[in-house]
Amino acid sequence: MASVTMEEFEALLQESFEIDTPNEGSVVKGKVIAIEAGQAIIDVGYKMEGRVELKEFAEPGEAPNVEVGQEVEVFLRAAENARGEAVISREMARREEAWDRLEKAYADEERVDGAIFGRVKGGFTVDLGGAVAFLPGSQVDVRPVRDAGPLMGLKQPFQVLKMDRRRGNIVVSRRAILEESRAEQRAEVIGKLTEGDAVDGVVKNITEYGAFVDLGGVDGLLHVTDMAWKRVNHPSEILTIGETVKVQVVKINKETHRISLGMKQLLEDPWDIVGAKYPLGSQHKGTVTNITDYGAFVELEAGVEGLVHVSEMSWTKKNVHPGKIVSTSQEVDVMVLEIDGDKRRVSLGLKQTMRNPWEVFAEENPVGKEVEGEVKNITEFGLFIGLEGDIDGMVHLSDLTWEGRGEDVIGDYRKGDVVQAVVSEVDVEKERISLSVKALGGDKFADAVGGVKRGSLITVEVTAVEDGGIEVTYEGMKSFIRRSDLSRDRAEQRPDRFGVGDKVDVRVTNIDAKTRRLGLSIKAREIAEEKEAVQQYGSSDSGASLGDILGAALKTDDE
Numbered sequence: 001m002a003s004v005t006m007e008e009f010e011a012l013l014q015e016s017f018e019i020d021t022p023n024e025g026s027v028v029k030g031k032v033i034a035i036e037a038g039q040a041i042i043d044v045g046y047k048m049e050g051r052v053e054l055k056e057f058a059e060p061g062e063a064p065n066v067e068v069g070q071e072v073e074v075f076l077r078a079a080e081n082a083r084g085e086a087v088i089s090r091e092m093a094r095r096e097e098a099w100d101r102l103e104k105a106y107a108d109e110e111r112v113d114g115a116i117f118g119r120v121k122g123g124f125t126v127d128l129g130g131a132v133a134f135l136p137g138s139q140v141d142v143r144p145v146r147d148a149g150p151l152m153g154l155k156q157p158f159q160v161l162k163m164d165r166r167r168g169n170i171v172v173s174r175r176a177i178l179e180e181s182r183a184e185q186r187a188e189v190i191g192k193l194t195e196g197d198a199v200d201g202v203v204k205n206i207t208e209y210g211a212f213v214d215l216g217g218v219d220g221l222l223h224v225t226d227m228a229w230k231r232v233n234h235p236s237e238i239l240t241i242g243e244t245v246k247v248q249v250v251k252i253n254k255e256t257h258r259i260s261l262g263m264k265q266l267l268e269d270p271w272d273i274v275g276a277k278y279p280l281g282s283q284h285k286g287t288v289t290n291i292t293d294y295g296a297f298v299e300l301e302a303g304v305e306g307l308v309h310v311s312e313m314s315w316t317k318k319n320v321h322p323g324k325i326v327s328t329s330q331e332v333d334v335m336v337l338e339i340d341g342d343k344r345r346v347s348l349g350l351k352q353t354m355r356n357p358w359e360v361f362a363e364e365n366p367v368g369k370e371v372e373g374e375v376k377n378i379t380e381f382g383l384f385i386g387l388e389g390d391i392d393g394m395v396h397l398s399d400l401t402w403e404g405r406g407e408d409v410i411g412d413y414r415k416g417d418v419v420q421a422v423v424s425e426v427d428v429e430k431e432r433i434s435l436s437v438k439a440l441g442g443d444k445f446a447d448a449v450g451g452v453k454r455g456s457l458i459t460v461e462v463t464a465v466e467d468g469g470i471e472v473t474y475e476g477m478k479s480f481i482r483r484s485d486l487s488r489d490r491a492e493q494r495p496d497r498f499g500v501g502d503k504v505d506v507r508v509t510n511i512d513a514k515t516r517r518l519g520l521s522i523k524a525r526e527i528a529e530e531k532e533a534v535q536q537y538g539s540s541d542s543g544a545s546l547g548d549i550l551g552a553a554l555k556t557d558d559e
Contacts, residue, residue, distance in 0.1 A: 031072075035066070039052060123138075208235075210227075218257075226265070231299065288328055288332060294322075295308050308350045334349060361388065370421070374386045421435035421439075466495060481521065
């Protein structure tokens, strides 16, 4: 054998060190040589032994699994500590193994097993067989979990959502697994259901818009409008959580796997007999269920509801909110005005159950009857007077006074004044009542000139003599005869030849009912007398003078 130099010996010795002595910070193989005091003693070679807590050999959610003679991989943290033992860790070795395994599972989108073991801000910590992951609170279940206690320590599958080995971050989801499982379960259950099927379900949750019903692994939505034919304000009125109900599968969305359910579809539709039970024009009692700006909904029976439009609520309250006329839950009498079976609509009338107040007024207050009321409003064209039946009558300016203008006297009235008036017209269709204050004492002018016509001869009394003519009266009605009408003869057209108190025969030339004046003329009377004399006693062609004819006529009158 060839001799070995000192340098070669040292090289061989160093080489043996490098081969047999593992590097610190690496995973090495070892053998369990003993188990004592809750620890496993492991020989990692080159006469190095270390200790590992037994709990580091436990899989997530399971008991420690280790025995003497078993070969295991551990992480060599240090070759020797103060006691001359190797510092080793099974947990750190498992972490390295876990990261390799998890990265492959993440790349292949495979599930990984783990166990929730702690709670942290925003979620939980999960042991994935050596690596610790973060489970956000939103990813624990498909619905918010109030108590995660029953889930702690249980071995269960998770889905890796995100991982960063350099930073040591792993995010997992339990919810994704459940949703996938639920989707499979839903698909299986939905495959057995057909639209129109009647099935039993359990009410799991109640919201304002409906209830979720468990059909045996899959939930369906029972909307509030499909619970009953009648109006349901809130599902809790007829359902309770945990209650078993019979429902009909109304619709199945094959793409989203959403199921729409109905309860009322299993009951008799009250609309099938609405037309026969509620004929047009019939009156019924109902209950106000809802009030809106445009009217009030009245329930005639369970499932049959009609609308009383605001225009059909009151004869007199035209611009009032329906809530000022009726209240919710109030029982009212209504009349059926219209039925639309296709749209399932009933139009109702509230005012039609009461008599039209204008008709009642017309019957009880014929034209010419005196009425009394309070001034409700004063406008530029007249007064509005409140009358029985909560209706108004109007006194136009022209009906306030016989003398002068209405504009001059309307200022004498105030709101709240009680006034008397005469009914002059009632238009029921237009809901209009015309009143007259000036007609209270009758029409003196009409009474005075009742038998007088244009062309009539009347006798008047002179009440005043003026330069332009004379003022006269007839039955208390004043008139004025102008100078030019005082005589046919221009020389006799002198007012001073008349005196106050004189009685004068005049001819009526005009009757003006609007100005309430008579047109009178002495001149017209004289011309008419002359014309009549000529016709009766001869003509100017006979050779007789006009004086002879008039003289003969006057002589005959005297006789």
